[in-house]
Amino acid sequence: MFNDEVDGNIYSRYSNPNTSELIDKMCLLEGTEDGFATASGMAAVFASMGALLKSGDHILSGRAVFGSTHQLFTQVFPKWGIETTYVDADKPELWEAAITEKTKVIYIETPSNPGLDLIDLEWLGNLAKKHSLILIVDNCFATPYVQQPAKFGAHLVIHSATNYIDGQGRTIGGIILGDQDLIDEIRFFCRHTGPSLSPFNAWVLSKSLETLALRMEKHCDSALRIAEYLDYHPELESVKYPFLPSHPQFELARKQMSHGGGILTFVVNGGIERATRFLDNLSWLSISANLGDTRSIVTHPTTTTHSKLTEEERLAAGIQPGMIRLSVGLENVNDILEDIEEALRATKLAEA
Known part of the structure; x- marks a missing residue:
C-alpha cells in the first residue's frame, strides 16, 4: 500500500472509508472521475490550485469571487509568484484577450458569491480546451442537483461542503472533484500538506447527501x-x-x-x-x-x-x-x- 502497488487505507489523513464514501457519491452526482475531501471549502479552493501551479504561473478568474478567494489571489499567491487577472463574467469578449503564455488556470464561480453573476459554461469549456487550460468551477451555490459543470468541460469542480452539501449548519468541509490525472496531483499535495477532512465530518456529509x-x-x-x-x-x-x-x-x-x-x-x-x-x-x-x-x-x-x-x-x-x-x-x-x-x-x- 505504501508503494502504491495496491489500494487501501493506511492513514486517515490519506484516506478512510468515510471520506471514500463521500467522494464516491459526489463523483456520481457531478459526473467526475475522482475526488479528494478537504477540511473546509477554502481548503478545496486553495488545494485545487496550490497543487497544480508554480511560480510564474497565471490565473484568469471571474471578478466576482468569495472574499477569502480574493485574498488568496491578491495576498497569498503573489508571495509565491502566482498572479491573477480578473475579468467580468458577463463580458466574454474580454476573456480570451486576457490569456497569456503563463496562464494555466481559468477559475470561475457561477452563480457568483454574492452577486449571482453567471457565465456560459459551455463557451468557457471550449475556451479552456482551445488554449489547453485547466478550468476550475466553484459549484457551491448551485450544487450538483442544479448544475454539473463537468458536462460543459470543467476539469475540476469544487464545493464548500459546509453549505448545501451538509445543509444543516452542523459541520465544515470541502471537496475537489475532477479528472483523474489532476486529482492524483491534488491528492499527493493534500496528503503531505494536511488539509484533509475528518472521518466523522465525512460521515455527516455523506448522510446529508441522502436529502x-x-x-x-x-x-x-x-x-x-x-x-x-x-x-x-x-x-x-x-x-x-x-x-x-x-x-x-x-x-x-x-x-x-x-x-x-x-x-x-x-x-x-x-x-x-x-x-x-x-x-x-x-x-x-x-x-x-x-x-x-x-x-x-x-x-x-x-x-x-x-x-x-x-x-x-x-x-x-x-x-x-x-x-x-x-x-x-x-x-x-x-x-x-x-x-x-x-x-x-x-x-x-x-x-x-
Missing part, C-alpha cells in the same frame, strides 16, 4: 417565490435571482441550470445605513456569513464576507453598500416574507 434533492427542491422553489414577490418592491432598489426574468442572464440560467438555486440578493433603498437597520429589525431570520442551511440566513456582504475588499473592488464585483444576500431556508415561505416585510416597514417608520 440533498429534497432540500434543494424546497430551497429553489421558495427562493423563486420570494424573488418574484420582492421584484419591483418599492423599498428595494433591485432584486437578483437567476430564474427571475429581470436577471440579465436569465436565458443562460435556464440553459445550464435546472433550478435557480436557493440564494437571492436585494438592495435596500437607503444604502448601508438602512441595510444595517433592516438587519437589526429582523425578528427571527438568522444573521450569519453562512449559507445553505435549513434556516434562512441573511448576510450583509459589505461588512462581512467581502469586508476586506476595497469599496472600488466591491463595486466592480457588483456588491452595493445596501446589498443583502438571502439564503432561503426550509421554513414556510410566508413566514420568511413576513419577517422581511416587517423589517422593511420598521426601517421606513424609523426614517419617518
Whole structure:
C-alpha cells in the first residue's frame, strides 16, 4: 500500500472509508472521475490550485469571487509568484484577450458569491480546451442537483461542503472533484500538506447527501417565490435571482441550470445605513456569513464576507453598500416574507 502497488487505507489523513464514501457519491452526482475531501471549502479552493501551479504561473478568474478567494489571489499567491487577472463574467469578449503564455488556470464561480453573476459554461469549456487550460468551477451555490459543470468541460469542480452539501449548519468541509490525472496531483499535495477532512465530518456529509434533492427542491422553489414577490418592491432598489426574468442572464440560467438555486440578493433603498437597520429589525431570520442551511440566513456582504475588499473592488464585483444576500431556508415561505416585510416597514417608520 505504501508503494502504491495496491489500494487501501493506511492513514486517515490519506484516506478512510468515510471520506471514500463521500467522494464516491459526489463523483456520481457531478459526473467526475475522482475526488479528494478537504477540511473546509477554502481548503478545496486553495488545494485545487496550490497543487497544480508554480511560480510564474497565471490565473484568469471571474471578478466576482468569495472574499477569502480574493485574498488568496491578491495576498497569498503573489508571495509565491502566482498572479491573477480578473475579468467580468458577463463580458466574454474580454476573456480570451486576457490569456497569456503563463496562464494555466481559468477559475470561475457561477452563480457568483454574492452577486449571482453567471457565465456560459459551455463557451468557457471550449475556451479552456482551445488554449489547453485547466478550468476550475466553484459549484457551491448551485450544487450538483442544479448544475454539473463537468458536462460543459470543467476539469475540476469544487464545493464548500459546509453549505448545501451538509445543509444543516452542523459541520465544515470541502471537496475537489475532477479528472483523474489532476486529482492524483491534488491528492499527493493534500496528503503531505494536511488539509484533509475528518472521518466523522465525512460521515455527516455523506448522510446529508441522502436529502440533498429534497432540500434543494424546497430551497429553489421558495427562493423563486420570494424573488418574484420582492421584484419591483418599492423599498428595494433591485432584486437578483437567476430564474427571475429581470436577471440579465436569465436565458443562460435556464440553459445550464435546472433550478435557480436557493440564494437571492436585494438592495435596500437607503444604502448601508438602512441595510444595517433592516438587519437589526429582523425578528427571527438568522444573521450569519453562512449559507445553505435549513434556516434562512441573511448576510450583509459589505461588512462581512467581502469586508476586506476595497469599496472600488466591491463595486466592480457588483456588491452595493445596501446589498443583502438571502439564503432561503426550509421554513414556510410566508413566514420568511413576513419577517422581511416587517423589517422593511420598521426601517421606513424609523426614517419617518
